[in-house]
Structures are given as structure tokens and as C-alpha cells.
Amino acid sequence: MYTIGEVAKLLNVTTHTLRFYEKEKIITPERTEHGDRRYSESHLQWLRFVIKLKETKMPLVQIQEYASLFLQGDRTTQKRLGLLKNHQEHVQNQIHVLNEIDDMLRKKISAYEEYLQKRDFS
Amino acid sequence: MYTIGEVAKLLNVTTHTLRFYEKEKIITPERTEHGDRRYSESHLQWLRFVIKLKETKMPLVQIQEYASLFLQGDRTTQKRLGLLKNHQEHVQNQIHVLNEIDDMLRKKISAYEEYLQKRDFS
DNA sequence: ATACTGATTAGAGTAAACTCTAAGTCAAGG
DNA sequence: CCTTGACTTAGAGTTTACTCTAATCAGTAT
Structure with a gap:
């Protein structure tokens, strides 16, 4: 599990951006008892994928859509x-x-x- | 020679954009005695090139720079x-x-x- | 004890590249 | 003669994707 600062460093983004993505429902990390964000390996993978998609000019709204489909599960x-x-x-x-x-x-x-x-x- | 409206249609941009590019010194068409813009074939070519460059994410400022170098001529x-x-x-x-x-x-x-x-x- | 680090939030601000509005003028074509 | 399409300046508004600020809090280091 990674803190927001660690993830930011690993993925070369700012903590601001990560919080922004959360607000936009692109990623929803877990929280510690104190409310601090905790990102798992799979969160990281997902973020890497998102960043890749961004490199292809995919607009955030579409990434959002994809993310929301994920949350809706199998069907x-x-x-x-x-x-x-x-x-x-x-x-x-x-x-x-x-x-x-x-x-x-x-x-x-x-x-x-x-x-x-x-x-x-x- | 093309009017601004014709160019807009040909290149799929708005007249606003063409005027905007002019304000940004990216293109400087000729003018009729009445002050109407007239674009030549080479203006068109240059605009097509600019649009191509934009498709590669080249920021306008760089395109501007290139354009200004052109105006400064041979050297x-x-x-x-x-x-x-x-x-x-x-x-x-x-x-x-x-x-x-x-x-x-x-x-x-x-x-x-x-x-x-x-x-x-x- | 207090200073530092890194976390939290809501919300304001920024940059790029348009995009449009206002409010007026001007001239050619049907 | 009137509509269309051009022109002008100045400036406001939009969208996207951040980016930063302020105020606060919790845990660690000196």
C-alpha cells in the first residue's frame, strides 16, 4: 500500500492531480482510520493505464466513463x-x-x- | 485568392480562428482596398501545415516562433x-x-x- | 514544547486555445 | 433596397486539465 506522496513520485504526477482524479471518480483509493489515502498495486496499475490513455489524447470524460463501467462490474x-x-x-x-x-x-x-x-x- | 469565409470552409475552421491566428502573428493575409482579407494558395498551404503541426500537439507558441522565423527571411x-x-x-x-x-x-x-x-x- | 513533514479539505486560480458578443461600418449582388 | 458577408476593436466566456492556496491536523524528530 502506497501513500499519495509515494504514488505521486512513482508515477510522476503531483498529489494535486491524484486528488483531482479522485474527485473526478477516476480512482478511489482506500483510506486509513485517519482518512489518509492508501493505494494498492492494482490502483497503481489502473493509474498507469489511465496515464497511457492520456498520452493518446483520450479526454478525461471518456476515461471517467470507462472507470465507471468498471465499477458497475461484470455486466x-x-x-x-x-x-x-x-x-x-x-x-x-x-x-x-x-x-x-x-x-x-x-x-x-x-x-x-x-x-x-x-x-x-x- | 480566397476570402476568410472560403478558407474557413476549406480548412474546417471558423473565421474566428483565422482572425485569432492573425492576431497571434501566425498568418498575415493580404487585404483588398476595402480591408478584406485575401488568402493566396501559399497562405492556404501554410495554414494546412499549421493545422498538421497542431495535430502533433505542437503548441501555438512554437508555431508562432516558426512563423516569425519565416518572416525574418533567409538567414x-x-x-x-x-x-x-x-x-x-x-x-x-x-x-x-x-x-x-x-x-x-x-x-x-x-x-x-x-x-x-x-x-x-x- | 515546538518545529517539521506530510496528510486532509473546499474552493480559487491558471494556461492554452479558442469562441463568441457587442456594436458598429461598408459594399457588392439579387 | 435589403440581405449577406465582410470588416473593426475590445473584451468576456468556455473548456480542459490541472495547479495551487489556506487552514487544519496527526505523527515524528530535536
């Missing part, structure tokens, strides 16, 4: 699957777009380099 | 090249991260599917 498995598939498409699309841009940049860069070379030798 | 070619290379690295990194996530999703999805199948047959 939402289909829905969760749908959500994941949907998001995967999204990610694959992003990859596609980024590859295009990479290409574009490559071209622009070599155009610049060619230009600079010509100028050097003239 | 900033090196700097622009540097900026582009820098950004290309960024993009490639994003591609990498997204591929990882795609992988993760694939695994999660097939775990879900397996689970659902088992349940169907039991």
Missing part, C-alpha cells in the same frame, strides 16, 4: 470492450496521421538541407 | 531547420508511444474477448 464487459475497440481505432488513426507528418517533415528537412548545401558551395 | 534557415528536426524527433517519439499503447490495447481487447467467449460457452 459492462461488452461495453468496455466496445470502448476499447473504439479507442484503438482512434489510436491507429493517430499513428497514421503522425506518420504522414513525419513524412512531410522529412521532405521539408531535406529540402532545407539541400538548399543550405547549395548555398555553401556557391 | 533564419538554419534555425528553422533545427526547429523542424527537433519537432520531427517529437513526432517520432509520439509514434513510438502510440504503438506501445496500440499493443497494450490489443492485449486488453483479446483478453476481454477470450473472457466473453468462455462465458458464452459455459
Whole structure:
């Protein structure tokens, strides 16, 4: 079990962010008798997953939705699957777009380099 | 030459956004005698490029910087090249991260599917 | 005893990137 | 002639995702 400070350090977020996620019902850690948050391994895993999803521009509201499906348990498995598939498409699309841009940049860069070379030798 | 409304439609942005970009010195279209904005083909190309850059999470301030280098002309070619290379690295990194996530999703999805199948047959 | 550390809360503030409103002018097209 | 679509400045409002403040409390260290 980890304290909020430990989790923050491990995941490179601030304690503020963790409390914010709790307010937004994205994660609900346990509490000690004194009311301090305690995060388990599985909480950590879930948070790592959330952070990954964020890296793909998934908006918090969607992450929220996914989280709430989890809390509703087994009968939402289909829905969760749908959500994941949907998001995967999204990610694959992003990859596609980024590859295009990479290409574009490559071209622009070599155009610049060619230009600079010509100028050097003239 | 295109009016602001035409450009907005072509690029799927609002006229507000185009004026906003102008205020932010990202683009400076010509003007008619009456002061109406007129965008040329090359303005369009530049805007398309800007939009592409935005899809890679490049913040407006960086786009601004790039734009201002352009306006300063030839002697900033090196700097622009540097900026582009820098950004290309960024993009490639994003591609990498997204591929990882795609992988993760694939695994999660097939775990879900397996689970659902088992349940169907039991 | 008191200072420090790290926890708690509600709620205010921030940054980015728009997005829109107001309130007015101007000129071309049907 | 009137509607449409452009223009202007200035500034307010929105959304997302934090980010921070203030006031307080509990446990440990000196």
C-alpha cells in the first residue's frame, strides 16, 4: 500500500492531480482510520493505464466513463470492450496521421538541407 | 485568392480562428482596398501545415516562433531547420508511444474477448 | 514544547486555445 | 433596397486539465 506522496513520485504526477482524479471518480483509493489515502498495486496499475490513455489524447470524460463501467462490474464487459475497440481505432488513426507528418517533415528537412548545401558551395 | 469565409470552409475552421491566428502573428493575409482579407494558395498551404503541426500537439507558441522565423527571411534557415528536426524527433517519439499503447490495447481487447467467449460457452 | 513533514479539505486560480458578443461600418449582388 | 458577408476593436466566456492556496491536523524528530 502506497501513500499519495509515494504514488505521486512513482508515477510522476503531483498529489494535486491524484486528488483531482479522485474527485473526478477516476480512482478511489482506500483510506486509513485517519482518512489518509492508501493505494494498492492494482490502483497503481489502473493509474498507469489511465496515464497511457492520456498520452493518446483520450479526454478525461471518456476515461471517467470507462472507470465507471468498471465499477458497475461484470455486466459492462461488452461495453468496455466496445470502448476499447473504439479507442484503438482512434489510436491507429493517430499513428497514421503522425506518420504522414513525419513524412512531410522529412521532405521539408531535406529540402532545407539541400538548399543550405547549395548555398555553401556557391 | 480566397476570402476568410472560403478558407474557413476549406480548412474546417471558423473565421474566428483565422482572425485569432492573425492576431497571434501566425498568418498575415493580404487585404483588398476595402480591408478584406485575401488568402493566396501559399497562405492556404501554410495554414494546412499549421493545422498538421497542431495535430502533433505542437503548441501555438512554437508555431508562432516558426512563423516569425519565416518572416525574418533567409538567414533564419538554419534555425528553422533545427526547429523542424527537433519537432520531427517529437513526432517520432509520439509514434513510438502510440504503438506501445496500440499493443497494450490489443492485449486488453483479446483478453476481454477470450473472457466473453468462455462465458458464452459455459 | 515546538518545529517539521506530510496528510486532509473546499474552493480559487491558471494556461492554452479558442469562441463568441457587442456594436458598429461598408459594399457588392439579387 | 435589403440581405449577406465582410470588416473593426475590445473584451468576456468556455473548456480542459490541472495547479495551487489556506487552514487544519496527526505523527515524528530535536
